[in-house]
Amino acid sequence: MRAYLDCFPCFLQQALRAARIATRDEEKIKRVLDAVGSLLKDIPLDSTPPLTGRLIYQKVSEITGNPDPYREIKKKSTERALALYPCLKSRVAASSDRLLMAIRMAIAGNVIDFGANWDFDLNADIDDILEKDFAIGDYDAFKDRLAAARDIVYLGDNAGECVFDRILIEELGRPVTYAVRDAPIINDATKEDAMQAGIADVATLVSSGTDAPGTILETCRADFLQTYRRADLVISKGQGNYEALSPADGPVFFMLKVKCPVIGDHLGVAEGGIVLQAAEGL
Amino acid sequence: MRAYLDCFPCFLQQALRAARIATRDEEKIKRVLDAVGSLLKDIPLDSTPPLTGRLIYQKVSEITGNPDPYREIKKKSTERALALYPCLKSRVAASSDRLLMAIRMAIAGNVIDFGANWDFDLNADIDDILEKDFAIGDYDAFKDRLAAARDIVYLGDNAGECVFDRILIEELGRPVTYAVRDAPIINDATKEDAMQAGIADVATLVSSGTDAPGTILETCRADFLQTYRRADLVISKGQGNYEALSPADGPVFFMLKVKCPVIGDHLGVAEGGIVLQAAEGL
Numbered sequence: 288m289r290a291y292l293d294c295f296p297c298f299l300q301q302a303l304r305a306a307r308i309a310t311r312d313e314e315k316i317k318r319v320l321d322a323v324g325s326l327l328k329d330i331p332l333d334s335t336p337p338l339t340g341r342l343i344y345q346k347v348s349e350i351t352g353n354p355d356p357y358r359e360i361k362k363k364s365t366e367r368a369l370a371l372y373p374c375l376k377s378r379v380a381a382s383s384d385r386l387l388m389a390i391r392m393a394i395a396g397n398v399i400d401f402g403a404n405w406d407f408d409l410n411a412d413i414d415d416i417l418e419k420d421f422a423i424g425d426y427d428a429f430k431d432r433l434a435a436a437r438d439i440v441y442l443g444d445n446a447g448e449c450v451f452d453r454i455l456i457e458e459l460g461r462p463v464t465y466a467v468r469d470a471p472i473i474n475d476a477t478k479e480d481a482m483q484a485g486i487a488d489v490a491t492l493v494s495s496g497t498d499a500p501g502t503i504l505e506t507c508r509a510d511f512l513q514t515y516r517r518a519d520l521v522i523s524k525g526q527g528n529y530e531a532l533s534p535a536d537g538p539v540f541f542m543l544k545v546k547c548p549v550i551g552d553h554l555g556v557a558e559g560g561i562v563l564q565a566a567e568g569l
Numbered sequence: 570m571r572a573y574l575d576c577f578p579c580f581l582q583q584a585l586r587a588a589r590i591a592t593r594d595e596e597k598i599k600r601v602l603d604a605v606g607s608l609l610k611d612i613p614l615d616s617t618p619p620l621t622g623r624l625i626y627q628k629v630s631e632i633t634g635n636p637d638p639y640r641e642i643k644k645k646s647t648e649r650a651l652a653l654y655p656c657l658k659s660r661v662a663a664s665s666d667r668l669l670m671a672i673r674m675a676i677a678g679n680v681i682d683f684g685a686n687w688d689f690d691l692n693a694d695i696d697d698i699l700e701k702d703f704a705i706g707d708y709d710a711f712k713d714r715l716a717a718a719r720d721i722v723y724l725g726d727n728a729g730e731c732v733f734d735r736i737l738i739e740e741l742g743r744p745v746t747y748a749v750r751d752a753p754i755i756n757d758a759t760k761e762d763a764m765q766a767g768i769a770d771v772a773t774l775v776s777s778g779t780d781a782p783g784t785i786l787e788t789c790r791a792d793f794l795q796t797y798r799r800a801d802l803v804i805s806k807g808q809g810n811y812e813a814l815s816p817a818d819g820p821v822f823f824m825l826k827v828k829c830p831v832i833g834d835h836l837g838v839a840e841g842g843i844v845l846q847a848a849e850g851l
Contacts, residue, residue, distance in 0.1 A: 292595065295602045296581040303578055313574065317614055320577045327606035332599055 288530045289333045291549045298330075298339055299323055305347045305473065309356035322346045336530045337501030344472050344500070355471035357446075364447025364474065365483045367409065368396065372450055378417070379454060386433075387426060389458040390542065391417050394561050396451025397444060397525050397544045416544065422560030428569055429540050432520050439463045440518040441490065442502050442532075444525030446476045449484035452524065456489045464514055465490040470498040475527065501531030526550055535566040570812045571615050573831045580612075580621055581605055587629045587755065591638035604628045618812045619783025626754050626782070637753035639728075646681050646729025646756065647765045649691065654732055660699070661736060668715075669708060671740040672824065673699050676843050678733025679726060679807050679826045681756075698826065704842030710851055711822050714802050721745045722800040723772065724784050724814075726807030728758045731766035734806065738771045746796055747772040752780040757809065783813030808832055817848040 299320060306319040323343050330339050348354045375392055382388035395416040398409065433439075441456060441463050443449055449467075456463050465486050467476045476484075478494060486492050495515075496508030502523070504512065515521065521539040523532055529541050529550065541564045545551045551558045581602060588601040605625055612621050630636045657674055664670035677698040680691065715721075723738065723745050725731055731749075738745050747768050749758045758766075760776060768774050777797075778790030784805070786794065797803065803821040805814055811823050811832065823846045827833045833840045 292585055292589075292598055292602065295599075295606070296578050296585055299578040299581050299606075303574055307574075313614070316574055317577075320574065321610035324577070324581075324606035324609035328603035332595070 288335055288533045288550075288553060290330065290336050290339065291332070291553075293549050294336055294339070295327055295330075297547070297549075298327065298343055301340070301473075302343045302347060305344060305356055306351060308360070309347055309351035309353035312351075315351050319347055319350045322350060335501065335503060337499040337503055337527050338506075340501070340527070341472065341499040341506075357471070357474040361446035361474050361476075361480050362483070364445070365450060365480060368447045368450035369484065371409075371413075372454070375413075375451070375454055379458065386430070386458050388417070389455040390426070390429075390563060391561075392451050393448075393455040393522075393524065394542050394544055394563070396448035397542070398546075416561055419561060421563055422545070422556040423554065423562045423564045425540065425563055425565040425569075428565045429563060432538060432540070432565075432569065433459065433461070436461055436520040438514075438518045439520045439522065440515050441465045441522045442495070442524055442528045443467045443476045443481060443486075444528060445474050446480035446484075447474075448524065449476050449481045449486050453485055453489055455522075456486075461520075463490040464518070465492050466495040466502065466511060466515075467492070468498060468500070469494040469496050469508075472498055472500045475500050499527075499531065501527035501529075503531045533566075536568075537566065538569060539566040540564065540569075541566070570617055570815045570832075570835060572612065572618050572621065573614070573835075575831050576618055576621070577609055577612075579829070579831075580609065580618075580625055583622070583755075584625045584629060587626060587638055588633060590642070591629055591633035591635035594633075597633050601629055601632050604632060617783065617785060619781040619785055619809050620788075622783070622809070623754065623781040623788075639753070639756040643728035643756050643758075643762050644765070646727070647732060647762060650678065650681065650729045650732035651766065653691075653695075654736070657695075657733070657736055661740065668712070668740050670699070671737040672708070672711075672845060673843075675730075675733050675737040675804075675806065676824050676826055676845070678730035679824070680828075681727050681729040698843055701843060703845055704827070704838040705836065705844045705846045707822065707845055707847040707851075710847045711845060714820060714822070714847075714851065715741065715743070718743055718802040720796075720800045721802045721804065722797050723747045723804045724777070724806055724810045725749045725758045725763060725768075726810060727756050728762035728766075729756075730806065731758050731763045731768050735767055735771055737804075738768075743802075745772040746775055746800070748775050748777040748784070748793060748797075750780060750782070751776040751778050751790075754780055754782045757782050781809075781813065783809030783811075785813045815848075818850075819848065820851060821848040822846065822851075823848070 302323040306316040379388045395413040398412040467481050495511045497506040523541045543562050545556050545560045584605040588598040661670045677695040680694040749763050777793045779788040805823045827838050827842045
């Protein structure tokens with residue numbers, strides 16, 4: 288997905304938020320804003336937002352001297368999600384359509400996003416998502432694709448959310464390769480976060496090689512790309528991966544909660560909407 | 570008032586909004602964002618926001634080739650306010666405290682602000698403001714100062730709002746000099762807008778000389794400064810004038826509705842709060 292004009296003020300807003308988490312030094316935070324402001328002119332409208340996200344967070348790390356500002360937040364998000372795990376599992380078990388409920392869970396986990404939205408009430412958000420209609424719901428196509436799938440690639444998004452992904456993986460009944468970011472970027476899951484969430488117990492855990500907040504294929508490792516190209520089903524979680532991959536030409540299903548008006552307009556869905564979208568041609 | 574870190578993403582947001590009003594050419598709008606992003610590094614935290622507002626709107630005009638993007642919007646705001654005038658007048662006439670009601674009216678007129686807030690429901694906002702408690706209400710001090718005042722300077726804010734200011738001026742019962750911006754800047758009132766609102770019938774209409782969206786004294790004309798310094802009561806309307814003048818050392822009363830969280834924090838007032846604040850020492 289390309290960047291829209293509305294993304295540019297938001298880039299600065301994201302820089303401010305991350306810089307504040309990285310440091311309390313107002314002078315350094317101002318320098319982050321200056322640097323990010325100055326780099327906007329080098330970002331064409333046809334570049335994907337996660338590519339810019341990467342540049343922004345590089346500036347934040349460089350100027351504040353903090354390479355992983357969200358370290359503690361990520362750890363706590365995962366702990367919080369793990370505490371919910373038994374309850375979420377029993378809700379899946381009690382459901383008449385376990386797979387659909389697990390998909391809803393995985394999307395509910397996508398509310399844990401300190402990059403896009405700072406305030407959220409986890410329990411209320413989960414209850415809301417488990418009940419509400421899909422704004423885009425290609426569930427039948429997903430079930431068909433899953434029935435025939437042998438190699439599934441699952442693109443993780445945020446730390447904490449991994450716990451919810453684990454619930455869906457446990458319902459898929461197929462071998463899954465779970466890919467995370469190669470280096471800390473915002474609150475996105477790295478191997479360390481996915482391990483904490485127990486992903487390694489249910490899937491093959493790999494790094495996609497990217498250090499962007501979205502799976503931009505051009506920035507991924509060759510061995511991951513091989514796995515990705517071979518997959519007959521790709522589950523792409525969250526806005527960052529959507530921005531990086533859409534329009535996708537492979538067997539990709541996007542699962543996300545719409546948390547920004549630009550993505551909402553792009554998808555034709557209201558903010559807050561939940562989406563299970565098959566890539567075109569599936 | 571100094572700029573805060575949160576002002577910087579907002580500067581870019583304001584640039585985007587104004588550029589969209591000035592042109593539909595996406596490429597030009599992107600160039601405005603690039604230019605405004607690049608100038609952030611030259612804006613120190615101790616500069617007042619209207620000084621930056623001036624730079625932003627200069628870029629908008631320069632790049633889009635539109636020197637007065639809000640021309641039509643301003644004209645319509647004034648027409649809309651003029652249509653309400655008879656009704657507002659009769660509400661003042663029916664009030665047990667005409668002066669207080671007229672002050673509330675003047676503050677209600679401050680909701681007409683396309684610079685800070687795009688969407689507003691004028692009638693609902695007016696009703697709300699006419700009823701609600703002042704977050705800061707130095708009404709007694711204002712009355713005392715008014716009783717002894719001979720030269721009143723009234724600093725106008727937005728077009729449209731002038732009609733509401735006229736209602737207050739008509740209740741003051743003293744000679745008033747009404748000052749507006751020297752050149753078009755956002756939707757701020759210029760002489761043309763104040764004329765349309767009928768200000769010239771009730772006050773001496775002058776230009777302050779500034780082309781910033783706030784009365785920054787350093788940018789004002791010498792003859793206006795003389796009038797300003799001589800005044801024994803200054804009524805300062807709106808956020809822009811507050812940002813430009815606070816902390817004021819003269820006999821200034823600020824009247825505004827708080828429309829941004831930064832000013833709210835600075836004043837210790839929630840967003841949406843209405844303020845009649847005497848400058849310190851009054």
